[in-house]
Amino acid sequence: MILTITMNPSVDISYSLNPFKIDDVNRVESVSKTAGGKGLNVARVISQMNEEVKATGIMGGTVGSYISKTLKAENIKQDFLMIKKESRNCIAILHEENQTEILESGPTLEKSEGDLFLKKLSDLLNHVSIVTISGSLPKGLSPKYYQKLISLCEKKKVPVLLDTSGRTLKETISNSSKPLLIKPNETELGDLINKKISNSTDVLKKALSHEIFNEIEYVIVSLGADGAFAKYKESFYRITIPKIKVMNPVGSGDATMAGLAIGLKQKKSIEETLKLGMTTGMLNTMEKKTGFIDKRNFDNYYSKVHVEKVN
Template identity: 30%
Template sequence: MILTVTLNLALDVTYDVATLTRHATHRVQRVRQRAGGKGVNVSRVLASLGQETLATGLCGGPTGDLVRKDLHKAGLSHAFHTISGDTRRAVTVVDDDATVFNEPGPLVHPAEWSLFQAHFTRLARSASVVVFSGSLPPGLPDDAYATLIGLAGGAKTIVDTSGPALGAAVAAAPSLLKPNARELAETGLSPAGPLVVSRGGEGMRAMADGRCWEARPPEVLTGNPTGAGDAAAAALAVALRDGSPWEEALRDAVALSAAAVLTPVAGAVDHAAYRRFLSKVSVKEVPCPW
């Protein structure tokens, strides 16, 4: 089982508009609302691939109730720990790209964090891989993911976060770090362990075992890139569990993330496009840039 952890859960609200213009009134063409947060998106992609997955994290308030209701409706296995604060919303405005407005999230009290650690420890016993995704809500320490890595037991771990949480996670030596290029640059760190860096339309770069690779999508894509990194994390979790070669893991991650761009909401992929892209993704070994 692949366990995903979303400490800053969200109710994703997506607005489709013809063109997004600053300081203007917009007529929304379509509204979509569903459970989100990066780890939930990873679990959605995994489930669509027929992989066994369980989503956990922190969930509370009326918005949290809507998230749980949506996950139940989608048939996505979940075991969220209840907190007193109200789960945040994340609003994405899509024209030919995506603009995202993320609320900060609820305040998490120390007692709630302590109880979640015990909850996570129990769940991790059944996991082969744990994926830690997204930002930290107010009240949690910067080393929250680092702490959970230490509680993951024998499970392999992937961290996809940013800022101080990413810097603290490096010291905990996860099995794989998966930031994007901007997030890695902002930390000023040069991780020595396995690393996969998302580079938007330019694909991904990876470093492991003293070697580096670059993988590029087969074509320029337009759409909603919001969930592309989460789709990549799903592919990498499967590869890590199966011990796949890095070239194969990168090819799968780039193909799946590209297929996610073609869908209107995060957590979904165009499976026909995914199969088409798999044989066309370019992967080559390159000098290490880090």
């Protein structure tokens, strides 16, 4: 089973308004509400690929209850640490071909709540073969908190795929306990090594050879419509994807993480794992709803993803 961790889940609310009137009343006819958070998108896509998955993390209040109810309706197994504090709402206003987002920060956690989740995770790890950690940490927890999760997973011999950014990412990969895989985009990669990054092969090879990535087996760099570039052990790969009609790019990185987790769980080759991740990522962009794919299109687009070793 794959376990997905979302430490700061949300209810994602989408309002479609045309026009969006400032300092006036806006009446909304089209409203979409989903259980949100990067790790929940990962869990959703894994489930849609017919792989066994369980979602965990910390949530609470009426918002947390709504998230739990939504996941249950989608037949996604869950085991969250429930707290009294209210989880967050994240609002997207779609207007005049623009998207304006209003994001709550979520609850501020106590150290004791972080410790309780570590205990819960320790039990959950006895029944899973791979873990994904996605998204930001809630307020109150140290940027080094993901280090604790990864150290615990290492003790239980469960590999971790990590998708976060900023100080949290840098703090986490600087620890002695390493994730098996990280998935920065170009900007995040540049921030990690304090250099501007282009998507040329030589620049990317040099960037991924930086000592900060030592002992991280897989580093996958998202390049948007240009596909991805990957380092696996000492080898480098460029992944190209076909042109597609993009309906909604939000969550495509999470869908990619889902595909990578499936590939690694199934012990597929590096080429197959990369193709699987890129395919699920593409399929997400072709759907209006975030964190959704149409598996019926999988084989067609999988065959159009090309992985080239560039050593």
